[in-house]
Amino acid sequence: MKRAVIVKAKRTPIGKVNGMLKDFEPFKLAAPLLNYLAEGLEEKIDDVILGNVVGPGGNVARLSALEAGLPLSVPGLTLDRQCSAGLEAIRLACYLIQGGAGICYIAGGTESASTSPFSKRARFSPDKIGDPDMxxxxxxxxxKYSISRESQDAYAQLSYERSWKAFENGILADELIPFGNHSHDEEFFKKRKMDTLLKRAKPIFKKDxxxxxxxxxxxHDGASAVLVMEEETAINYGYRPILRFADSEVxxxxxxxxxxxxxxxxxxILERNYLTIDDIDLFEINEAFASKIxxxxxxxxxPYEKLNVNGGALTIGHPYGASGAVMATKLFYEVQRRRSCKYVLAAIGSGGGVGAAIMFEAF
Incomplete structure (x- = not known):
């Protein structure tokens, strides 16, 4: 069986809804990433697979590929598994390579809540089952899981401190491709007194x-993508594999x-591969809510020491369809800094009660 590896990964800066990226539709956000990832391989790209959740509909991946000036032969596929879409795009690309359907894919996600034409979210579930907002x-x-306000706030504070530390130490810069005049996430324009905000904040979804x-x-708005290649082909073309696809589950x-x-x-994934939590060196789990984490x-x-070590969506933001690819990008760079990782794992939960996870083997 052929092996799929990630050899390049980037994301745009992430902007708040109606913030610094408010004027850019999803295909405009994705195009610079496609240009970067495809450089020198333009004629070898089998497909571009992008997750997108809040529209505008149509084939955003094809539109993005055309905007990026990729060859007309690159078709483009857009998928929606809600917040898992960006991770699912990478998962699909890896399986296509394993199955011999191609050798080179760009996969990830792009989202512009600011330009979405939809005023309401899509339905997640029938009313007879329950269709709660996230x-x-x-x-x-x-x-249900007895998660206290105190434990949620403590994690949110930890995530905020990790994100700012990573930003100030230049770690997040590795992940980013500048977008226009923007070179870092909008959240880092101004530091907040998070401990005070956490204490003052009132419940917003339930009175008590x-x-x-x-x-x-x-x-938020933003995009992220990775270059996935068949391993031997990547090496023959002079690329250095960083993450090898090991297994996944939805x-x-x-x-x-x-x-x-x-x-x-x-x-x-752990049971199928005869592994335990101790065997995984790094976890990225999307920080939509501290209660979830x-x-x-x-x-x-x-252990928190292995989890979202450079912060996550609670601080930098959650551009729905892109977030899974953002997590994979974070892992791509963190394993290079550590050089001692064997297995790393990214996972995300979605509206409708869907969870996706990918385990990678680090080189």
């Missing part, structure tokens, strides 16, 4: 709840508890 689902998770604006992510849970969906996906880490016994 915030209400985060409250459900907190209640624990989920607040301060321990939840915001709404799981479903009750739509009322979407935040816990990464747990069965991660468990399935705390519940997942409690259920799986993941």
């Amino acid at each position: 915030g209400a689902g985060a409250e459900n998770v907190a209640q 709840g624990t989920v607040t604006a301060a321990n939840s992510c915001g709404i 799981s479903g849970v009750h739509p009322n508890y979407p935040g816990i969906a990464p747990v069965p996906a991660i468990q399935a 705390t519940a997942c880490t409690n259920e799986l016994s993941i």
